Amino acid sequence: MEILVFLTLLVVGLHSAAAVTHSLKYFYTGSSQVPNFPEYVSVGMVDEAQISYCDSNTNRNEPKQDWMSRVTADDPHYWERNTQICVGNQPSFKANIETAKQRFNQTGDVHIVQMMYGCEWDDETDKVVDGYERYGYDGEDFITFDLKTETWIAPKQQAFLTKNKWDNNKAYNEQTKNYYTQICIDWLKKYVNYGKSSLMRTELPSRVSLLQKTPSSPVSCHATGFHPQRATLFWRKDGEELHEDVENGDILPNQDGSFQMSADLKLSSVKPEDWGRYECVFQLSGVKDNIITKLDKAVIRSNEKTDMTIIIAVAVVVVALIVIAVVGFMVYKKKKDGEAKALNNSSDSGSEQSERLNPQP
Known part of the structure; x- marks a missing residue:
């Protein structure tokens, strides 16, 4: 099984020039032999406010904002489905780390596979500002999706095998672009609507x-x-x-x-x-x-x-x-199930957050 990994990017703190730009980001982390840290962690954020959290210790995906409880009004099984995905994705991390260790000719010790993805939307122009999907291993870039060319960028030789395979899957790359330019944006709009009284408040420094x-x-x-x-x-x-x-x-x-x-x-x-x-x-x-x-x-x-x-x-x-930035996980390839979408083909491990696996119509 091939590895998909993230770049260790601490995106909190990135400056945004547009006053009406909103962002939806997810951070996934799978780790091995990290003392006092779960082997699996996922965190979701809207406009830098944490909206969800799940790890392999609690095995439950839970809201981190009061207004996120409103999601169940439109989707009663939202959190149950997210929890099932959280639990079901965990076995892939161990396999992915082992694969990465083989790619980099490594043995034991601490290792981390990560993914970050998300999208940005301007609610004034209703335009997509950005969409991204990035992977890394042990804190360094591994492979990144180029939204404009619908191809993958591999900064390391160990990622070439994955790049070549994914670049040959044109249909999947089109789906990936569609996710970041449409599905991800739709979810972002929903979340902003749920939490607009909190997210869109204006407060000068205390x-x-x-x-x-x-x-x-x-x-x-x-x-x-x-x-x-x-x-x-x-x-x-x-x-x-x-x-x-x-x-x-x-x-x-x-x-x-x-x-x-x-x-x-x-x-x-x-x-x-x-x-x-x-x-x-x-x-x-x-x-x-x-x-x-x-x-x-x-x-x-x-x-x-x-x-x-x-x-x-x-x-x-x-x-x-740092915990949030390390908070992402590697999710293995899943077959289509209802609305769920696979991120990779059978020999590659996939990474997706619950909305991506179970997008609303």
Whole structure:
């Protein structure tokens, strides 16, 4: 059985320029010999909000947003079907990892096969913004679907066998493109409709702070508590945005569904008498008013204890994100069953989330 694997991509934090672009993403992970971690995990996300979770310990696919319970009104067996798929797909992971180990001439130790796929949709123009399907093994790219050419890209020699086989299956590649440009989008629209009161809310940051570890460290402008994630945070001097001596961080989710981000300004090129010319600007898409914070020593929080609290808080979020990014799984090829669609032919293991295996008409 051939292997299908994912690229270890931490997509949370990707910046989106369009104010009305929505995304549906799934992360699957199959692992071996990872201490205190399930051999199988799946996570679904809409607009960076986690909507579902299942692993090989609980063997139950469950909603992670209150509004996701509405899906059963249209599909009473939705969660039961997802749970069955979660349980039924697990045996493939062990086989896929063994196949990958053979491809890479490896033996035991920790190994991970992953998949990420999803789609993006602009609800103003009603156009498909993007669709993607990516696989990897042990944190490196393995094979990726090119939506435009309907072919597969293999960055590693070990993936050529899979690429050649899938490229020869023109009918399946057409189905794959159809999934990301139509079926996935249809599901995304449904989810956005279910959770629009939550997903489409607009909240400015609850706090924008200037932080600094030591007098010689960069000054970090940190914004937290905003929603949605379509926001920008940057430094400017005399009204002009700075690009040099500035390091922008990723947008990270908070536990309450809001987001946080930071932008660091290096002080090596900032003269003491010029501090008043610098300011941090937070912009939230769809909101006219910006939040401007002047570079002022009097407002910088530099207490080590305070900094460590923030660092620890951010670290916890990052760990959670890594788990989400590692949260994907390898699903083996299944025959068509009702509305279910196979991802690969008989000698390849397939990867699909429940909506893909059981799309609504």
